[in-house]
Amino acid sequence: MPPFSRRDFLTTLAAGGFALAVQPVAQATVITTPSDGLVTIPAADGVALPAYRAMPTGPGPWPVVLVVQEIFGIHAHIQDICRRLARLGYCAVAPALYFRQGDVSRISDIATIMDTVVSRVPDAQVLSDLDAALAWAAAHSHGDTGRAAITGFCWGGRIAWLYAAHRPTLKAAAAWYGRLVGEHTPLTPQQPVDIGAGLRVPVLGLYGGADSGIPLDTVERMRAEIGASGSEIVIYADAPHAFFADYRASYRESAATDAWHRMLEWFRRHGVA
Numbered sequence: 001m002p003p004f005s006r007r008d009f010l011t012t013l014a015a016g017g018f019a020l021a022v023q024p025v026a027q028a029t030v031i032t033t034p035s036d037g038l039v040t041i042p043a044a045d046g047v048a049l050p051a052y053r054a055m056p057t058g059p060g061p062w063p064v065v066l067v068v069q070e071i072f073g074i075h076a077h078i079q080d081i082c083r084r085l086a087r088l089g090y091c092a093v094a095p096a097l098y099f100r101q102g103d104v105s106r107i108s109d110i111a112t113i114m115d116t117v118v119s120r121v122p123d124a125q126v127l128s129d130l131d132a133a134l135a136w137a138a139a140h141s142h143g144d145t146g147r148a149a150i151t152g153f154c155w156g157g158r159i160a161w162l163y164a165a166h167r168p169t170l171k172a173a174a175a176w177y178g179r180l181v182g183e184h185t186p187l188t189p190q191q192p193v194d195i196g197a198g199l200r201v202p203v204l205g206l207y208g209g210a211d212s213g214i215p216l217d218t219v220e221r222m223r224a225e226i227g228a229s230g231s232e233i234v235i236y237a238d239a240p241h242a243f244f245a246d247y248r249a250s251y252r253e254s255a256a257t258d259a260w261h262r263m264l265e266w267f268r269r270h271g272v273a
Helices: 006-014 077-087 111-118 123-140 155-166 192-198 216-226 251-267
Strands: 038-042 046-052 062-068 091-095 143-153 172-176 203-208 231-236
Touching: 006 091, 038 123, 046 077, 062 077, 062 111, 062 123, 062 155, 077 091, 077 123, 091 123, 123 143, 123 155, 143 155, 155 172, 155 192, 155 203, 172 251, 203 216, 203 251, 231 251
Parallel strands: 062 091, 062 143, 143 172, 172 203, 203 231
Antiparallel strands: 038 046, 046 091
């Protein structure tokens, strides 16, 4: 992959480009994202981290929701989720958590995204960048970090579980079809099943019963781990992986709508809204 700059990355996002891997788009659901939500966040290592932010108008303070990307990055769908949350009164921030490793919008297939970018992303870097995004929301976006939550999709679903363990001051989390078990490596020293029993942040796990990539036995194992921690897992029996992704053939309207309302109610119940 040729080298690229922060400006290149932001230009790609401003064009509303999806990763080529998700094409063709199912139906006419893509919303072109304006560039005025693109921001940069100072990370702990001094990097200017690209991000997308959507927030209500007015002085706030607004409860903060960190939105963690699918493997395809902070493309138009993730940006639109931020806008949906902003319309409901949240300051939603989606940092580009792969920025140092590569620009996934320039990669044409999922296997290459995984091999050349995602597999090189340290969990410690991701958790630190999310900490930076939360601090930035308070300082620059009228964010109330005393009412903060995280939600993540696919790759970001796994991260939502891990960040809930990392940041016990969060009010709540929602993890959409995130992988729960996996190899322990120097870059990924823990998996969600390793931290489930000790969770202090209530996490709502949203999973598809027909997800070929996340076996149901691993979901049930996680359910047993979280026990009486206050977290919950909901399984939509006939839903595949990425059932919320309304730009893809995997989209299931009934499951997606129910899960979205469950997430919003979860946030309200636990003091985010």
